[in-house]
Amino acid sequence: xxxxxxxxxxxxxxxxxxxxxxQQASEPIxxxxxxPADPRDARIRELERRLEDIEGRLNDLKASTAAESQDIRTxxxxxxxxxxxxxxxxxxxxxxxxxxxxxxxxxxxxxxxDQDDPATPDxxxxxxxxxxxxxxxxxxxxARLGVDGTAFKDWNYAIWGEWGGSGAxxxxxxxxxxxxxxxxxxxxxxxxxxxxxAWATPTSLEDATPTADLLFVERPAAAELVRGIAAGDGxxxxxxxxxxxxxxxxxxxxxxxxxxxxxxDEQSGYLLRAAFLPLRGENYGVHVGVNASGILxxxxxxxxxxxxxxxxxxxxxxxxxxxxRFVDTGSIAARGVRQYGLELGGQFKNFYLASEAxxxxxxxxxxxxDPSFRGWYAQGAWTLTGERRRWNGxxxxxxxxxxTNAFDPKTGHWGAWEIAxxxxxxxxxxxxxxxxxxxxxxxxxxxGEQEITSLGLNWYPNSVVRFLLDYxxxxxxxxxxxxxxxxxxxxxxxxxxxxxxxxxxLRSQFxx
Numbered sequence: 001x002x003x004x005x006x007x008x009x010x011x012x013x014x015x016x017x018x019x020x021x022x023q024q025a026s027e028p029i030x031x032x033x034x035x036p037a038d039p040r041d042a043r044i045r046e047l048e049r050r051l052e053d054i055e056g057r058l059n060d061l062k063a064s065t066a067a068e069s070q071d072i073r074t075x076x077x078x079x080x081x082x083x084x085x086x087x088x089x090x091x092x093x094x095x096x097x098x099x100x101x102x103x104x105x106x107x108x109x110x111x112x113x114d115q116d117d118p119a120t121p122d123x124x125x126x127x128x129x130x131x132x133x134x135x136x137x138x139x140x141x142x143a144r145l146g147v148d149g150t151a152f153k154d155w156n157y158a159i160w161g162e163w164g165g166s167g168a169x170x171x172x173x174x175x176x177x178x179x180x181x182x183x184x185x186x187x188x189x190x191x192x193x194x195x196x197x198a199w200a201t202p203t204s205l206e207d208a209t210p211t212a213d214l215l216f217v218e219r220p221a222a223a224e225l226v227r228g229i230a231a232g233d234g235x236x237x238x239x240x241x242x243x244x245x246x247x248x249x250x251x252x253x254x255x256x257x258x259x260x261x262x263x264x265d266e267q268s269g270y271l272l273r274a275a276f277l278p279l280r281g282e283n284y285g286v287h288v289g290v291n292a293s294g295i296l297x298x299x300x301x302x303x304x305x306x307x308x309x310x311x312x313x314x315x316x317x318x319x320x321x322x323x324x325r326f327v328d329t330g331s332i333a334a335r336g337v338r339q340y341g342l343e344l345g346g347q348f349k350n351f352y353l354a355s356e357a358x359x360x361x362x363x364x365x366x367x368x369x370d371p372s373f374r375g376w377y378a379q380g381a382w383t384l385t386g387e388r389r390r391w392n393g394x395x396x397x398x399x400x401x402x403x404t405n406a407f408d409p410k411t412g413h414w415g416a417w418e419i420a421x422x423x424x425x426x427x428x429x430x431x432x433x434x435x436x437x438x439x440x441x442x443x444x445x446x447x448g449e450q451e452i453t454s455l456g457l458n459w460y461p462n463s464v465v466r467f468l469l470d471y472x473x474x475x476x477x478x479x480x481x482x483x484x485x486x487x488x489x490x491x492x493x494x495x496x497x498x499x500x501x502x503x504x505x506l507r508s509q510f511x512x
Contacts, residue, residue: 087512111321154182213400222375230269248396275396289343371430379422407461448478
């Protein structure tokens, strides 16, 4: 072995020995005493504790936020809900137990009369000798504002004011009533409604059509006269109403009208009506009905202790721009009134037909014969744009037109268009006798007969606005009654005091 090899071997051995010694020196000396704690462990435990605390706070925050969100949802769900639908502002609670809606109806009429002989005295208006000259002009026929509502789910109420009329009336309360509708004893039927206050109960098929949905500017004269016997706007009463999808019934005990003057014992009366829809399909419906009304106790119109009970039947010519009543029985001493009516109507697609006949009987005082009076009408309509008049069980009649597409020239929509025709007859004569002869004292009633033929064109730009254009041919046949209660300036015994005329009327309306 060479010296160089020995030298290299020795160096390697010394290096290994040094490394072993260094390793031994770096290892801790094992003793029986515990080693000191590592401060990092304490920091880790502190961080873990803080994390647990933060996690707890986050859980508390989540629970609190969830509770607050639930409170907000509960508050919002119980807050009144507001809406405006077809121009009508309405307010209601989420559960529907409380409701309130603002309602309005305004009808503005403009009429021109074309009379054959307006200079002939007709003795029909406030004893004026030249009452024939009718007023061509304008009139707010109806201007109503009010609210309808429901309280505690089952109680309904309404209060409306009226600022329109026939050009001579002052503002008056139109209706104000409360109604309970929480009893539903009949399956597949609406709740029976009990009402008290003042309102207008439908007396016939035409009267069951809402005022805002009338086919012409006014109801047929016979239907309007019957309406005023024991019903009409603002008539006080107490009644019960029931209906299903295909039937309607009502019974009402009535008193006087709101604001009536000159009565020292108010009249009492009744209304009975039943209507059915025996035939109904997707495109058609047939209505039949009967009605009866009357006066049980005629109003006393004298302040003296003696009873002065009388009835006066009279009516205008299906217009209100001029307030003249062309047919008029005068005051008839009577103990009571009975009225009977038959109803027939139908709808087939966009066609509508209706007709009614009425008879009015008076129980006259003084041992003389009891007079009877009659009236009837027939009317029809065709909706050119296809909309239909649907039967409404709640009123027992046909509702009006609602345009499928509102007026919008940009999209080529023109609303709904409808043409209509009607003939009506109201006869208030009883044993009227011959022209030129005096009436039979205590028996004859020369109230006159009124016949009206009407054509109409109706435009519905939308569900709120309407325009009605009507043309009338009116014929009045009446002999001079020589009755001082009607006129002092008479034309002569049995003289003809009727006349013929035409009238054109445009109505502008909004209703919601």
